[in-house]
Each structure stands twice: as structure tokens, then as C-alpha cells.
Amino acid sequence: MQVNFYATLRPIVGGRTVEFHVGEHVTVKQLVDVIVERFPRLRKELLNEDGNLYPHVHVFINGRDAPYLPNGVETVIKPGDTVDIFPAVAGG
Amino acid sequence: MALGGYANRIAHVDLTAGTVEYRGIPEDWARKYIGARGLGVRYMLENGPQVDPLSPDNLLCFMNGPLTGTEANMSGRMAIVTKSPLTGTVTDSHHGGWSAARLRWAGFDGLLVKGKASGPVYLYVHDGIVEIMDASEVWGKGIHDTVKFFRERYGEKDLSVIAIGPAGENLVKFACWVNENDRASGRGGTGCVGGSKLLKAVVIKSAKKMPKAANLEAWKPAQKRALATIMDERNITSPRKGGLSVYGTNVLMNITSAMGALPTKNSMVTSFGPSAEKISGEYVKEHILVDDPTCHACPVACKKEVEIKEGPWKGLRMESVEYEPAWSLGANCGNDDINTVAKLIDMCNDYGMDAIELGHPLSVYMEATERGYTNGDGGLAWGDTMAMVEMARKIAMREGIGNVMADGAEATARYFGHPELAMTVKGQGVPAYDPRGLKGMGIAYATSNRGACHLRAYTPAAELGVMPFGSLKVDPLAWKGKGELVKIFQDVHAFSDSLDLCKFSAFAESAEEYAAQYAAMVGVECTPEDVLKIGERIYNLERYYNNLAGFREGSDYLPARFTQEPSTMPGSEGHVCELDEMLAEYYAARGWVNGVVPESKLRELGIID
Numbered sequence A: 001m002q003v004n005f006y007a008t009l010r011p012i013v014g015g016r017t018v019e020f021h022v023g024e025h026v027t028v029k030q031l032v033d034v035i036v037e038r039f040p041r042l043r044k045e046l047l048n049e050d051g052n053l054y055p056h057v058h059v060f061i062n063g064r065d066a067p068y069l070p071n072g073v074e075t076v077i078k079p080g081d082t083v084d085i086f087p088a089v090a091g092g
Numbered sequence B: 001m002a003l004g005g006y007a008n009r010i011a012h013v014d015l016t017a018g019t020v021e022y023r024g025i026p027e028d029w030a031r032k033y034i035g036a037r038g039l040g041v042r043y044m045l046e047n048g049p050q051v052d053p054l055s056p057d058n059l060l061c062f063m064n065g066p067l068t069g070t071e072a073n074m075s076g077r078m079a080i081v082t083k084s085p086l087t088g089t090v091t092d093s094h095h096g097g098w099s100a101a102r103l104r105w106a107g108f109d110g111l112l113v114k115g116k117a118s119g120p121v122y123l124y125v126h127d128g129i130v131e132i133m134d135a136s137e138v139w140g141k142g143i144h145d146t147v148k149f150f151r152e153r154y155g156e157k158d159l160s161v162i163a164i165g166p167a168g169e170n171l172v173k174f175a176c177w178v179n180e181n182d183r184a185s186g187r188g189g190t191g192c193v194g195g196s197k198l199l200k201a202v203v204i205k206s207a208k209k210m211p212k213a214a215n216l217e218a219w220k221p222a223q224k225r226a227l228a229t230i231m232d233e234r235n236i237t238s239p240r241k242g243g244l245s246v247y248g249t250n251v252l253m254n255i256t257s258a259m260g261a262l263p264t265k266n267s268m269v270t271s272f273g274p275s276a277e278k279i280s281g282e283y284v285k286e287h288i289l290v291d292d293p294t295c296h297a298c299p300v301a302c303k304k305e306v307e308i309k310e311g312p313w314k315g316l317r318m319e320s321v322e323y324e325p326a327w328s329l330g331a332n333c334g335n336d337d338i339n340t341v342a343k344l345i346d347m348c349n350d351y352g353m354d355a356i357e358l359g360h361p362l363s364v365y366m367e368a369t370e371r372g373y374t375n376g377d378g379g380l381a382w383g384d385t386m387a388m389v390e391m392a393r394k395i396a397m398r399e400g401i402g403n404v405m406a407d408g409a410e411a412t413a414r415y416f417g418h419p420e421l422a423m424t425v426k427g428q429g430v431p432a433y434d435p436r437g438l439k440g441m442g443i444a445y446a447t448s449n450r451g452a453c454h455l456r457a458y459t460p461a462a463e464l465g466v467m468p469f470g471s472l473k474v475d476p477l478a479w480k481g482k483g484e485l486v487k488i489f490q491d492v493h494a495f496s497d498s499l500d501l502c503k504f505s506a507f508a509e510s511a512e513e514y515a516a517q518y519a520a521m522v523g524v525e526c527t528p529e530d531v532l533k534i535g536e537r538i539y540n541l542e543r544y545y546n547n548l549a550g551f552r553e554g555s556d557y558l559p560a561r562f563t564q565e566p567s568t569m570p571g572s573e574g575h576v577c578e579l580d581e582m583l584a585e586y587y588a589a590r591g592w593v594n595g596v597v598p599e600s601k602l603r604e605l606g607i608i609d
């Protein structure tokens, strides 16, 4: 599964898009666990002390922030879904 | 005046008579409206809201706030306040750099300019005086050459030059003032007002003279605490760590596009797809970034200086590829060439045009071309970079169809017989957030007192979870609660714009930090509740001005595209902006009647007796 990273996360993963080998029926939460296992430096960027995604971190599945999907971070990612991960961003 | 912190000196310049008078600030006004934006609007109200923006009677205010030029971080902002020829509303547009600090160090809280000179003039401000000087030698010059001319005349040291370019001289309705080559007070056509007065530049020469706080004991800890919040906010503002510091404002391009909230091709669609990456902050950093300039007292350094490495503009070094103009002249025009984006922004900085606004008449022309509405009047294709550059010149010089486009997107859309193509509110083009994908921006644009604007109430901070002012993360696609949220943001920003602190301080600082710094500098009591109350008063003052200027019931609207044409892109697919629902909530929170401030509210806030 391909995951796109943005802004300050890119230097950590070393590029824009990274391929992760996950089984079928992987949920957003499981994918995030796989990601931080492979890139341990991402843990403190993405997850709080309780292991939950920070509210300012965005894991988009087809452009929608996972917490707002009907099943939240338990949403199963389908083949062909676009996954984008952003740190906190703001400007104006 | 009993208040500390202020210079308590405003220059009243009459260009018709060729006179300058110096007066203090009425203390009651300083207490109620603080400075910069708030105080400027109070002077505008005194001048009369019915004034024709391009008549000599219009007032043009260059305003500082009580924190400007102090040790407070991000305090290098100046507000230019006037009645806008683009919108007909009161407007205030801020710029960074060092001119605001130097104006304060030269001994002023503001310059109020009225009348019209008999020939081109500039103001030379130094040592507590303002001189009206002949500007014939620089009239007709671009801003970069104008800055060079004054640097040669007065020496570069301790000098700031705020100037208009040919666009302002030619009364382009969205012409702007540009400070120190590339820091623009972009929005609202303040440079057009300068051109109508034959005022070419404000040249300020002053060495550093940090203002003293009235309450020194309270000032140090207040200033330190505010600075610590900026340094510690590691996600956004922390120097060389936070996204704003590392990538600049253009760190937003990819996320808004990915979530279906990037108005693309004149807002026909809500995402630029994979092309967004090519004009993003990440791309700029990797390919053309050469420096990270900053403003007075700012450790964030969000400005991004670039050098074009290839193509027709190879070698051009300019600042700054910000999110807003990169969107306006990029995604909005179907243009994914970052070099052309940089070239066009630099042209705006030299001709003195609002780079957010310029994209609007261009994209109207492009959509009119696509739909066959141009009636044999040539055409402009999406993303035609060479034609865009040529059209920008024609607009600044008011040549050919550029003469129509120089009056803005609404005039351009009307010219083609299709006013619905103008993505404007009260005549001003919408910024880079599509209100179908970020609903808060819809109510923010509609109710902004200066026409469509993202900076009156920066709701993406809450909708993207950055959460200042104790607000909670809110769903960008939900409309409920956004009316109330916008009111809070409008009020807090009205206060910080009156101090005058950079808006980006709000990603780390809260009303507590604003209140503590203001209280210590000026020597008054101020709580976070007072911040909201004073901000509310300023926001109502502006609305009162606009009501008197003719903006009555029903003046708060959005282009129909946002409320009637659902988004077709991932992230916001199927969504329109529920403006009516949010307006009802907003007016209830404001205590307004369909956009009009009732007398009882004006009395409650102390705006009228």
C-alpha cells in the first residue's frame, strides 16, 4: 500500500511516497502502527502518550480525515484508496 | 494622554494644502480601539463613511499599534486603512518587514493622509517630523527601482520605503502598497487610493529606539512568555522545526487540495490533483528556495526567497512564494509552473498589485474563454504562462482588455456578460480556501468587513486542528457551530490587528498573551475577556461604518457557485456551503439584524453614546 507524506514528515521517511506491505483488511489504526514501527521517529510526530493520533495530525483516506469517517480509525482501507498523512499545518 | 506605550503623535497630512499638523490620540479612542486597525477605522468613521474612495476627501491611514516596533515578537506590522475603491467598504491591509517599527521609532503612531497633491509627492518621515517632497523623478517607476532610488538618496541604513508602482498610479482598483520591495499591504486597493492622491511613497528613516513599557515589571515576563509559546509550538511556529517556519505559508497547498478545499480553475473544481504538489511549499523548498527572510522581532522567518533556475525567467531572485498568491496565480488559473508563479508574484511586487486579486480577473477571463463567452475578444487559456505574464502587464498599464480587468473580477465578468463568473464577496476575490471543503471559510468570507478575506477569521486553524484560543478541533465539512466560531476568531484577530501583531502569532499565542503584553506596554488592566470585548467593539465599528456606507440588509453573501454547485472532488464531494444556516447562527451570536448593527448594540459597546 502506498502512503503519501507531507511537510515535516517527508525528511523523516526520506521521500514523498512510501510503500508499506500490509495484509488485506488493514484498518487506519493498524496502518499507523505499521508506519511507526518502520519509522520510529514518526511515533512522537503522530501519536500522543496514549498511542492515539494527535488531533492536529491528519490521516486522509481519499481526502477525508480518518476520525470523521463513519468507523473512524477502525475504517478498513480498500485497495486503490489514497492515503495521505500530514503533520499540523497552518499558514494563511 | 495618560496611557503609556504610545508615541501619542499622529501626523495629519493635507496634500491639497501641503501642510502637516501633529496631534495626540484622543485617549478615549486609544482605550476603545487600541491602535492600527481599530484606531484607523475610528479615524475613518470620523472622516465620514459616504466619501468617494478616489476623491481627495478619502483618508489614507498608515497606522501602528501600541506593540509595534517593541520587543514583542512579530510586532513589525503596519495597517494601511482607507475606504476601498474595490469594495466600497472600510478596509485595512497589513504588511511586515521593518517600516512599521521604523515609523514608531521615528516617533509616530500613525500618518493620516488627506487631499490630493498638485504633482507627485512622497512623505519623508524622520525624527518626529514629516516632510512632503517632490516625487516627479520616481513617478512611473516600478517599486524595485523606487526603493533603489530612495536607498541611493538617503542611504540604505535604517531606511524603509513603502511605495506604489505603476498599477497604483494607473488607478488599478486592486493596486497595493509594497514595503521594502516585497512586503505588500495587498488587499483592498489601498495603493489605488495612494495613486488618486499622487502619493508615490512613504520613506521612513530611523534608527532603533525601542519604546518603553509603562509597566516594566510586568512587561518582561509577559514578553518572555509570549516568545516562549512561539518557540515551543513545535508543529507550526517553532523556528526551523514547525511547518510554517520550514516551508512558509505554502505548506498548505497539498492539504487543501487533498481535502477538496482548494478552489481550482476559478473554483469550478475544489482540487488541483497531483499538480498541487508542483506549486507547493515542499516543492519550492526542494527546488528553488534560497533564503528564509523574516520581519522585525520574528524568530519564525516564514518568508521564502527563491531563485528561478531555468526557463525564460532564469536568474530571477524574489520573495516570497506564499500560499495565497501561489494559489491565485497557480491552481486558480490552472497553472502548475512554479517559475511562472514566482515571476507573476514578483511582477505584482513591482507593479504594486494585490497578487491574490490578480488571479481573479485572469481566471474569469479563462473560464469565459472555455465557455465561449468572450465574443471574439481573444481568449486566455488555463495555464498559458506567457499570456498570463503579458496580461499582468496589460492590467497594470491599463492596456486593451487589461483596462477592464484592472477594475477587478466583477467588472471583468460583467464585461463578458456573465457576472456569475466572479468569485467575489463585496467586490473582492475569495482567497485560497474553498468553502465547500472548509465550511467555516464560507461564513468568514460572507461576513468579512473588507470583502472576501481569510484573515478576518482564520477558521482553518480549528478545522485543521491547530486549535488556538481554546477552540476545539472541528470537522471542516460540518456547518454547525461555525457561525459562533467565526465571531470569536473575528474578535480576537481584530484585537491583534490593532496591537499590531502578525496574525501567525495566533498559532501559538492566545488571548492571555495578547492581554498581558498590551496591559504591560500601555499600563492598563486587560483580561482575555477584555480582548474579546475590545475585538467585538472594533468589529462592530467596522460594520457600523459599512452600514452607513450603504451595506445594509442582505450584504453578506457568497458567489452562487459555492452554495449551489456541489464539489466533485474527493474529500468534499457532494458538498455545498450551507451559508444561510451559518448566517442565522452568526447573526444571533453577533446580535445583528440581517447584517446591520442595531443601535442598542452600538450603545452597549460604547461605539455611540
Ligand code: SF4
Residues within 6 Å of the ligand: B074, B075, B076, B096, B097, B293, B294, B295, B296, B298, B299, B300, B301, B302, B303, B502, B503, B504
Ligand atoms: S511569521 Fe512571517 S509574516 Fe509573521 S512576522 Fe514572522 S516572518 Fe513576518
